[in-house]
Amino acid sequence: MLSEYLNEKTIRTNIAASDWKEAIQKAGQILVDEGIAENTYIEAMIENGEVNGGYFVLVPGVAVPHAKSEAGVNKVGMSLMTLKEPINFITSPNNPVKLVICLAATDNNTHIDALKLLADFLGDEDSVCQVMQAKERKEVINVLNKYN
Numbered sequence: 001m002l003s004e005y006l007n008e009k010t011i012r013t014n015i016a017a018s019d020w021k022e023a024i025q026k027a028g029q030i031l032v033d034e035g036i037a038e039n040t041y042i043e044a045m046i047e048n049g050e051v052n053g054g055y056f057v058l059v060p061g062v063a064v065p066h067a068k069s070e071a072g073v074n075k076v077g078m079s080l081m082t083l084k085e086p087i088n089f090i091t092s093p094n095n096p097v098k099l100v101i102c103l104a105a106t107d108n109n110t111h112i113d114a115l116k117l118l119a120d121f122l123g124d125e126d127s128v129c130q131v132m133q134a135k136e137r138k139e140v141i142n143v144l145n146k147y148n
Contacts, residue, residue, distance in 0.1 A: 001148040002117045003141070005078040006101075009034055011137045012081045020054075020089040020097070021046050023081070024065050027100040030079035037104045038072030045071075045102065054092030059122050061096065061132060063089045064115075066103040073104045076114060080140065082132055098132045121147045 010030055017023035028042035044067035049056070057063045079102045086096035105114055121127055127143050134140045 002121065002144050003148050005076070005114065005117070006080050006144055007141065008137055010077065010079045011140050012079075013134050013136060013140065014084050015081050016084045017087060020049065020063070020087060023063070023083060023087060023089075023097070023100050024049065024102070027065070027079050027081040027102045030081065031077055031102055031104050034077065034079075036073070036075055036077030036079075038074065040072035041067060041104060043071075044068065049090055054090035054095070057089045057092035057094040057097055059128070060094045061086065062094070062099045062101065062122060062128060063097045064101045064103055064118065066105070069104075069106050073106055075104075076106055076110045077104045078102060078114065078118075080131075082134060082140070099128065117147065 015026055024045050025042055031037040032039055045065040048067045056065050081100045083098050086098040088095040089097045103114055130143045131140050
């Protein structure tokens with residue numbers, strides 16, 4: 001269930017970030033604060049972007065940064081952060097990004113399972129837009145509850 005990963009503890013709204021690296025740092029810090037990942041995982045997500053480009057901007061306006069589990073994942077988890085102002089994530093036809101969802105998985109199977117949970121949400125433009133425009137966590141949670 002999506003609410004198992006995205007809840008009051010792992011959602012932030014209307015966060016300022018000057019660039020894609022700072023956005024990943026802030027969204028990744030949520031994972032660290034919740035014990036889901038280590039600081040090394042944040043560094044690995046940024047490095048992943050530097051090496052591979054903006055491939056993790058999956059749909060217009062939404063980035064799903066992630067890295068290999070051995071980079072410091074303690075348990076499966078996600079964080080969701082809306083940006084105060086949209087920013088470009090490296091080079092991507094889906095720029096600019098307003099919504100950042102960090103994904104942390106302990107192995108390839110949980111990575112796929114977690115992505116499946118996100119797929120329904122990301123495929124619903126109306127729901128994605130509602131989350132991007134949300135000013136408070138409760139609004140985000142209300143939208144995401146449809147995907148449980």
